[in-house]
Amino acid sequence: QLATVRGSAVPSPYGGKVRQIQIDLDPQAMQSKRVSPDDVARALSQQNLVLSPGTEKIGSFEYNVKINDSPDEFTLLNNLPIKNVGGVTIFIHDVAHVRDGFPPQINVVRDDGRRSVLMTILKNGATSTLDIIQGTKELIPKLKETLPNNLVLKVVGDQSIFVKSAISGVVREGTIAGILTSVMILLFLGSWRSTIIISMSIPLAILSAIIFLSLTGNTLNVMTLGGLALAVGMLVDDATVVIENINHHLEMGKPTTKAIIDAARQIIQPALVSTLSICIVFVPMFSLTGVPRYLFIPMAEAVIFGMLSSFVLSQTFVPTVANKLLKYQTQHFKHEHHTDAHRPEHDPNFKVHRSVKASIFQFFINIQQGFEKRFTKVRLVYRSILHFALDHRKKFITLFLGFVIVSCVTLFPLLGKNFFPEVDSGDMKIHIRVQVGTRIEETAKQFDLIENTIRRLVPQNELDTIVDNIGLSVSGINTAYSSTGTIGPQDGDILIHLNENHHPTKEYMKKLRETLPRAFPGVSFAFLPADITSQILNFGVPAPIDIRVDGPNHDNNLKFVRAILKDIRNVPGIADLRVQQATNYPQFNVDIDRSQAKNYGLTEGDITNSLVATLAGTSQVAPTFWLNNKNGVSYPIVIQMPQYKINSLADLANIPITTKESSSMQVLGGLGSIERDQSDSVISHYNIKPSFDIFASLQGRDLGSISGDIETIIQHHHQELPKGVSVKLQGQVPIMQDSYRGLSLGLVASIILIYFLVVVNFESWLDPFVIITALPAALAGIVWMLYLTGTTLSVPALTGAIMCMGVATANSILVISFARERLAIVKDSTQAALEAGYTRFRPVLMTASAMLIGMIPMALGLGDGGEQNAPLGRAVIGGLLLATIATLIFVPVVFSVVHANDTFEDEPEATGNL
Structure with a gap:
């Protein structure tokens, strides 16, 4: 309904839990019954269909033909047969449990410490910001009429103010x-x-x-x-x-x-x-x-x-x-x-x-x-x-x-x-990244401690609200709209809104910059543009300074980034210096022995399908739905192993693997080796070439002086630049330089125009x-x-x-x-x-x-x-x-x-x- 407001663009919600029919796999039961996750996924996709076979004309009438391809109650999914093993039919309830649930949460939102769902409303087109916000506020009372009484709906951010x-x-x-x-x-x-x-x-x-x-x-x-x-x-x-x-x-x-x-x-x-x-x-x-x-x-x-x-x-x-x-x-x-x-x-x-x-x-x-x-x-x-x-x-x-x-x-x-000039809107937005690879539950605990520290540093009478947005949104649309730099469960943002009669926001930013890194070593903090003016000026980049390094070779790019990063860190006035792309995300490498797998009649596809169903769920690779005839809503059915049942390397190695032609079963660890490794958490490209971004903000010094020092450092390291690698200063700097050139020419042009105007008249x-x-x-x-x-x-x-x-x-x-x-x-x-x-x-x-x-x-x-x-x-x-x-x-x-x-x-x- 919010999307009906003229001129508004409403991405998917942040946080919360999306309803779906969850089929929780039992690893021990699957091993004992010689059933793999891929078997369950195939049985579900073949026996739970929301399709109409068509119609049949008999005599003077045309009849709809309906088949019991999907159960009326989701609990009846437990009775779907999977396969026959040794003359015994294995049902879903033998190796899994069907329940009304939700996927593992990868995005947590909290409003002053309380779990919440965050809806962001963006401007789309030429409609006035004030008109969009006013239309949204007028719609809120109507929305409350359709919501449960214990559900609180409130505005936590309002640019119209x-x-x-x-x-x-x-x-x-x-x-x-x-x-x-x-x-x-x-x-x-x-x-x-x-x-x-x-x-x-x-x-x-x-x-x-x-x-x-x-x-x-x-x-x-x-x-x-x-x-x-x-x-x-x-x-x-x-x-x-x-x-x-x-x-x-x-x-x-x-x-x-x-x-x-x-x-x-x-x-x-x-x-x-x-x-x-x-x-x-x-x-x-x-x-x-x-x-x-x-x-x-x-x-x-x-x-x-x-x-x-x-x-x-x-x-x-x-x-x-x-x-x-x-x-x-x-x-x-x-x-x-x-x-x-x-x-x-x-x-x-x-x-x-x-x-x-x-x-x-x-x-x-x-x-x-x-x-x-x-x-x-x-x-x-x-x-x-x-x-x-x-x-x-x-x-x-x-x-x-x-x-x-x-x-x-x-x-x-x-x-x-x-x-x-910087504008004091009374808002602060801090992007926080704990150790790369940290699971979202542990990240949320760190955010609790950080939020408590913020409340000690900012007087309570000047603090309005604190909103945490932790992890990645479930929607790719939100990722496209976002400019915070969140790339995984170790990332999150804290939005701090101050009351009207507050001290200068820059004072609190400086205090937080000095205190938080000391209180939480190993955690990186960066202040993002919180007001609408700064967001526009940054062109979607989370910092006014963006040093982009791109080239055909990923490792050469990274090597040069690390070389100049040491010198840039010493530039006076630089703040919130960080590399956007993390290269040390923990990873398990599963190396399958293809010959051995072939001997058991297994292919890489069989193994991958079972792994995907176990770890990520079948929502993307084998989507299927259950239609609730009472409300007419279709809910996704997802097969997945509960995360608490696969929380060790041994559990990963014991994932059962089978083929649809054979009743024999193997475990993942018997088909190859599993080793620890590190990888890139995100890979960025610019004009096809791999790229890295060094983001930085300012504190106590002007952009022109800092960018000048950075350009000097880049020029100093120019001889070390690998073949094919290019470095460019992005963000506000090139736009500022273009604007200065245009306005300087405008200044000269204005004097000339004035002169000729007076010449004509005099x-x-x-x-x-x-x-x-x-x-x-x-x-x-x-x-x-x-x-x-x-x-x-x-x-x-x-x-x-x-x-x-x-x-x-x-x-x-x-x-x-x-x-x-x-x-x-x-x-x-x-x-x-x-x-x-x-x-x-x-x-x-x-x-x-x-x-x-x-x-x-x-x-x-x-x-x-x-x-x-x-x-x-x-x-x-x-x-x-x-x-x-x-x-x-x-x-x-x-x-x-x-x-x-x-x-x-x-x-x-x-x-x-x-």
């Missing part, structure tokens, strides 16, 4: 970012009317983006919502610039309508270029492949749709609402205008508040007035700094570029590289170059921020770097656009640069602050799954900080240098931005 928490965390980050951005705008503009206009554009832009995401087949998930949360600070950029420019024109004493039209017309082209410069940097990301593509393309689309919607709203919605809300300010600006943005003490709205005897409003008025006074002082200080830099242009440019280059060259190698090759001179500073800021926060370079961080290129360019466009206007008027590049920086100081600082504040919640990565996007937010913040400084100081200085020798006509041509 993490997904919902991650989504709610992203929404919370976006909301906080929106509120902080609005407060910042209020402080800068000092007008609640302007703040309301800008704040209203945020939800409208987000709603428009959601509509376009839906039309393009995207869903609301962590990545699309993360893109919208990331864009909150940028969504106010266009509206802020328009409102600030409207206020600037109102200060000139223009009527409201004319001020709005002039302001919108003046700003539309540079605003469009700024918006496109942010959007265009995401274009190279569409060339990504693999997991990064599916993760970051939806985020890129969310940002692009949001930014384009924001621009459209800034040119339509914002002027319309401004015409209604800002008309009360027009009269004031006719009588008194100033070069700064309007001061709150002159705003009639604030005068009304001043007349209200409410201290809370006066309190906020005082805060804004104090902020405005301090901002004016900061602006004057900035003017002095810019003036000084313009007076010492060559020295300043040299020092600034030197700082940028030294920062990048020095700090970049110290960052380290990871594919994706109709100049020189000024666009001046604009992108802020980008090296952005790269230095990214490196500094990642270094200071201890954040490694990763795919999200590189994505943030690409995004930062567009964001850093947007403000430079506004500054240079105004500088070109002033240059045409004042005809002096230094004066034009100074006026551009001073005039655009407020809007640049406002838009940059809005972006920075909007990304702070994401950069903190506080919610579930927040670690995944935190490097992205940090990269953007770091890059934007230095890029803003470069925009306000370095870019104007470069502009003054580039245009220092310009000549001007009396009637200069119109610049490209107007």
Whole structure:
């Protein structure tokens, strides 16, 4: 019934016992009656048939013909004759016992120590994870109605909890970012009317983006919502610039309508270029492949749709609402205008508040007035700094570029590289392998001791459930779905789920890694990816690092594996190092003397059939069924010798062997020799060739550094590589390297695209170059921020770097656009640069602050799954900080240098931005 949930894939259950009709052989009785297991199997397959002979037509009717080919009660199988020995008919009940039972259990599941059955539900297709889980939960009450009252059905693992928490965390980050951005705008503009206009554009832009995401087949998930949360600070950029420019024109004493039209017309082209410069940097990301593509393309689309919607709203919605809300300010600006943005003490709205005897409003008025006074002082200080830099242009440019280059060259190698940040989902999954060949009953005992140790190390109030899954599942389908590396009864997994308010999972992983190997020598422990994100990134491999050795010769492969394993074990930061394929599984070799067997009329087939029936049962080689007419269910009938009756080498040697033609009997030990040996527990192949896998995880060090050391070791042993043997580093490493190459090319491509975009709009090759001179500073800021926060370079961080290129360019466009206007008027590049920086100081600082504040919640990565996007937010913040400084100081200085020798006509041509 669980498989009926849309989008779900339900493998066979883990653990439990499957009902079947068991025929337990008695070795002593078979020897005394001179009957072999193969005799019993042949008799059962010939006399227990679930077949219809057909129909017979007699007269006007057609009759079904039924024969007593299968008994109505399974106990009647005891009365089936096997063979005639010395004139005596031997029945099944003479040498075996028929019972309602189950096969020997090879897979044990326990939930907090209690024997259980585990059902895993996987996602199949494009259906939402949340929809699948919700559909399953709705089905559970119906399932309980059909189950015995004493059977407990409960959910022990639920990915929707993490997904919902991650989504709610992203929404919370976006909301906080929106509120902080609005407060910042209020402080800068000092007008609640302007703040309301800008704040209203945020939800409208987000709603428009959601509509376009839906039309393009995207869903609301962590990545699309993360893109919208990331864009909150940028969504106010266009509206802020328009409102600030409207206020600037109102200060000139223009009527409201004319001020709005002039302001919108003046700003539309540079605003469009700024918006496109942010959007265009995401274009190279569409060339990504693999997991990064599916993760970051939806985020890129969310940002692009949001930014384009924001621009459209800034040119339509914002002027319309401004015409209604800002008309009360027009009269004031006719009588008194100033070069700064309007001061709150002159705003009639604030005068009304001043007349209200409410201290809370006066309190906020005082805060804004104090902020405005301090901002004016900061602006004057900035003017002095810019003036000084313009007076010492060559020295300043040299020092600034030197700082940028030294920062990048020095700090970049110290960052380290990871594919994706680790996500703390509150789950741990430990793969455990006791001594190879250990029977499952003994493995389960070891798991009891290990589980008790875990409960001592993890506080009880932080521990939710512990689920053991020991041994191999009875279904090959489950083995195909599994990525844990279980290969026999000596293997198993322990899934530990922590409560919500738990300490960092990494701390417990480190503690368990240190304690468990010491407490259980000879037992190997490896932490597997427990959260859905890590499982996807590993591509089904149980570790982020997989060193695959393959070649035509099995022994040569193994020899090289052991050679490099010694050196890899000494690599700092390596953890859970192990070889997946075990080569020391205990084995008995039965060497049959074919000549002697032939003398007794026996063949290898006769001997093998009896061995299979004795040890493994006849379910695979001679399947037969008993049909229960009461419920219409067919149950397999399996002939097998109980394991407790064959628990020594002597018991194996005494297995009776016969032929169907003769009543004579021999025992296995009389037909050959039995010797102890070892063999491979599993044999892996890659492109037909035998292969071995060395798996490893990370602890306290980045993936890039560890993989670099491993590649050095492999290169060092290259001369020892046997002929035909190849070694390849698999897992996350090659995917990370491909992603880094793609994103690095995307970073370069984004700069080139931005340059050509600005060239087209400015109709100049020189000024666009001046604009992108802020980008090296952005790269230095990214490196500094990642270094200071201890954040490694990763795919999200590189994505943030690409995004930062567009964001850093947007403000430079506004500054240079105004500088070109002033240059045409004042005809002096230094004066034009100074006026551009001073005039655009407020809007640049406002838009940059809005972006920075909007990304702070994401950069903190506080919610579930927040670690995944935190490097992205940090990269953007770091890059934007230095890029803003470069925009306000370095870019104007470069502009003054580039245009220092310009000549001007009396009637200069119109610049490209107007």
